[in-house]
Amino acid sequence: DIVLTQSPATLSLSPGERATLSCGASRDVSSSYLAWYQQKPGLAPRLLIYDASTRATGTPDRFTGSGSGTDFTLTISRLEPEDFAVYYCQQYVSSPITFGQGTRLEIK
């Protein structure tokens, strides 16, 4: 199984700051088959990014996905109050599909 390790576990920032979330894979995620989801309290996860860098419909352009191989990053250029949530990465290059353990982005 491909293990995805997200860091940091918790990130404390203020609105207006830049956030950088990391997702490391235990094996190569070829073809950049990696997605990012956002989950707010009490709600279902929502797809933000797929294929490592393609924004899903409705994803604001302050969200940018990047990376390849085993190292991937989600960057939020300027945090808005609604961006404070938990973020998960997911690989879909090989079965079983796996998710990272999540990064909690909290207001400082």
Added chain:
Amino acid sequence: EVQLVQSGAEVKKPGESLKISCKAYGYSFTTYWIGWVRQMPGKGLELMGVIYPGDSDTRYSPSFRGQVTISADKSISTAFLQWSSLKASDTAMYYCARRASSREYFESLGQGTLVTVSS
């Protein structure tokens, strides 16, 4: 608009059976894979398995094979997740999710069904 509407919260006792549902709206139900995702309290996301409603081809993640049954009824555009004998450790939120047509990420998720198993 794609919508996945799940059945309501359930409270069950250990050993009881349960079947929860996910009704699809706004797209051709038979042509997209549907998955079930578990989220235990305070924890992350785990894919349990997926089904292709067009021909009921079903694939389980290794950790969940034999523990649950995934099915679909295309006549009512509904997918199901069922347990024959619940355990306390099945307490979790369960989401159904529609997979993208050509990739295995999930474009749309249901609102979730909370299953609580307690004696």
